[in-house]
Amino acid sequence: MTGLSGTGRVAGAVSPPTGVRRIRSEAEASELAHWLLMRGRRWPVVVLTIPGEYDEPFGDPDEIKAAVGDLAEVVLMPTSDVSWAFSRVMPPMTPVYGGAGRVYPVDHAWVADPGRSRLRFAYSPHDRDRITDQLINDALQAAMAAGLVEPRTRSGTQERSGRVQGVIGSRALVTLDDMALATVWEELTVPGVALDRVLAKGQQVCGSYDPDSRRLDLRAALRFTDAATARAGVEKAYGVGDVVLAEVAAVADDAVTVRLLPGLDVEVGREAVTSNQKDTLSGLFSVGETVACRLVAVDPMRLRLDDVDDEEVPKPAPSLLPGGPPWLRPTEPAPQPPAAAAPSSPASVPPVAAPRLPVAPAVAPRQPTPLDLARRLPTPQPAAMARPAGAVPAADQARVLQLTNELAAERATRKVLADELAGLRARAAELEAGLAQATRSIEQLQTRYRGADLARQRLGKELRSMQGRVGQPAGTPEPLFLDPEEQFRYEVSCEWAQRIPAAEKADKPLAAYTLAPGFLDSVEQLEGISRAKVIAVVVEVLTGQAQHLAGRDVHPLRSGDAGSPYVRRPDGAICWRVALQRESAAARRLHYWRTHDGYEFSRVALHDDYRP
Template sequence: MADYELIDSDSAAIALAELLNGNDRVRPTAVVTIAAGQDAPYIDVQQVAQELDGLADVYLIATGPHTWTFSHHMGEGTQVYGGAGRVYPVGHEWVQHLSKSPLRFAWGRSEGPKTTERLIKDGLDMAAAAGLLGKSVPSTRSQRREGTVKRADNERAWVDFGGGTFDMGTVPPQLAEPELPIERVLRPGMKVSGILDLDSRWFDIRASRLAPAEALADYQIGDVVLAQVEEVSSETALVRLLPGVSVRLNRVDVTPEDEADLRTLLTPGEVIAARVLGKTPWWLTLLGVDEDPRPAASIYPGGPPWVVQGEDVADDEEEIDAVPAPLAPPVVVPPASSVAADGQADQAAPSSGISPAQLPGARGPITPAPAAAPLAPGPAVRDLSLKVTQLQSQVRSLESQLAPLRDELLATRYERDQLAALKNAAERRADRFESELKKSRSALRKTAGAQATVAPAFADPERGFRYLVETAWARRIPVGEQLARALPEFIIGEQFLSSVEELQGVTAEKVADVAMELVTGLAESSSGRDMHRLRIGPGGDDPVRQRDDGAVCWRLALQVNTPSARRLHAWRLPNGLWDLSSVRKHDDFEP
């Protein structure tokens, strides 16, 4: 069973400080303290020791002056005290950069579990950084295994290897994808393989991760995909399609405004929808994106999407806006000894309680027997009585000095609890404001992305639609690829434009965009377009629609995951030319 070392003397406290500041450590060190007035830590030090067994040394500093002895021998800002915990990584970078060794506070028992988990995560992160967590090849105490994910939550995934109740392994984020919650990396039911440490039961699956090119292989030019904002400056932004795959966006990829500051449009950590314009290298644009994105790529085969749009938005207004009610002020109850010392113990206090005589079936009052005459005290008894009186006087004096100290201590605890409650409320409000800021920037980005100039007007509707198709081609096809992917001729059927005008729910610009994908061949490789031959009915055995001239009718998705989603129908002539036929709802199989 993993254990920790108790620091209960000044010499042990000094030795611990010297260990942390010395050069002999080969693994991280976790230090947990006990809050004043408590006999046990709020942080579960036994759980910390168990989870970090073999990966970090764990110490508990007992309540007493040695807490301050330890602090006096540590650098400014690197101490730990007052019920908090801290993990110190290997090396000394944490001395200058305190964020390398964050101080984790627990303000009460209710915060103990959360702080315990944070401390364990810090230890695992630091152990992984030191090369202590996970093995790339099996050793005498590890073996290669395959299993099924049973659960993935609370910073852990549990893998069943199929050998019985205890044949399980645990995957922390550090052994899967350190930057992400485990729920965005693994999900129940998926198969995983890796190296199992037989002592700790940690299961390292990092070697089975999909290569970036394989994970993103289904992304095609024209697809709308999800990306996460990493960095933003006034002119450029860095987004990632996958951890380790970053794409730089220039201002023209985000907004048509020449002087726009991208910091007002994008927020680090925000999940955005972008259209793929190129793959080698990756080229994305946020302009003209008005359809639903395809699910994000998975990091492991069969895993969940690594990001989900809008998942980070917390909108529990009632909880966020709730202001903590003031805690009841401490009530100081004077000790019984002080009451007795003041000669009040023999005085009957008013009571609402029931006396024995009032109980049903109680007997009548009993007449007391005459008291015996007191004996005269001897000299020894008188001396002892005087001594007792003197001691009682001293006790009263000490208690009168103790009372204000007790009041001050209780008031301090009360103030600390109030500050903790206000701190939690402030953190919730900050989370809400950050969420609202992301929404506002997203809305501003979409507004800025709209064309500021007035679109040209055409007396001839067909000419106007061809203009929209050519504009989509020029906007979406990179200049270097326009010769190889030229915009071919196409036919606009007699009923096509009237169907676009009559069928509400999709803009002419959107239809032109998809028509451009169709005639240039982009739609055939886009899974979002769901391009297929149109049949005369919904059955899979229904014949394909075909004209007398040999043209076959095809169908493309204009919208997905939308009620009465719109579809584009077009005839493909024997010579390869496209004839745009109509725009219809998904349950309409007319050409």
């Protein structure tokens, strides 16, 4: 056995063992754990366990090995003292036993973050296909992450073309031009993207064909392989102002990151999603869902989610392979409950019944006591204990009887625990189903809430527009005061009264302010910005809100480009500027002086105008 490990592994091997390795002893299990923790391991390892009271696993190790080939090692281990020896060496939350399986990647990030090595459960032989497919998927993804399945040319590989016959789960069947059959694997296309978003029935494909595994590798034909090609794809498929689809890649309380194409993520701040400052975006979005947004700019890439009307149809998303389906599709609308008899406002949302999760028993099942177990034991028969005089010492007879009783008690305990374990597994399956249902309901509620919030914002704009047009023959507000400054102050007060809730008015009063000579003239003369927008931003400045709004970009005014000194008056007041618009040289800015007594609004100017 020189040069071989306890599991038959050759020291210094450059590829995984060709067959399934069986762990039979505690020493082999301990060695396996040390092997998994070894730095420099070259391939992922799939560990599938055999549940207690069974001779074979619930998953299929041979099918897993056939699928992963030389990309991963497959190990089979029983649940017994052997798995306990394995667990003693492994870090917390990383062992596997009881019929479950796990893939240990090459990257050791899973040691500190066990979630990177997902534990796959199986509760009965009925779970065979599910856990087998899960472990195959995990192993192939780990192999891709390790760089073991990069597109490569090797002997026997052929460039072949064919037509997709259908997509079933994570596999696609392709009929090649010579009528031979090939398969495309989801894990070997675009990581994290379902195969039916890459391929469609009838699609013509071309790739690298491996006759041994009959796999067709299509990665060389992918249209978007990095951020640069993805950005070029977005610029070609969409125009500024288009409503487009994106996939939620990450979400935090104040920002959501969406993916326009694999490799191209865009962060969208709260101000471009909702005007309700109490909303947390982590409560409005779920990772993986598809959302509609408006493309505002391409350099840099900017999106908004707060001005997409329900009636607007998003532009079709690009396909990842030539002739393929759009890689994103609009989310199906959630089913609506029956309309209530009472009338409702246009922005109201019908209530949705909360998902009904399985309810756990109020009292946990009682554990068997030693007396319960003893009552289940067979009563020893006197005849069975009759021995010829002197044949067996009395002490040995007592010891044999004690061991017999202990063995029977142990068997009874194991039987009770096995029954309880089966019940817990069934309960876990129910909870998993309930969790999936709750997750779907949450996503539907989030989508409907965002729709209602957009409707509220649109109605608010329409209401303000209608209020501004009442009694106006030509679209210009009819002044209520002869003095322009009194009219401006009146409009500021009205905006503050309508904008600030009653409960917050005491905490957000209007600060004292004055209007510099020429300020009102600059408001009237500068085109491209509405008077209502200027008044709204003035209220934000006077109530201290502008400082906390990322879109306002409040900062002291410099006398020129970056690095120039700040503009300061002899009395010590500093000139500040706040954004009325964003992302262009012609974007409008509001200039004001911050004085000891309050604020003095100076003028409205263009972005590149540095005059105070």
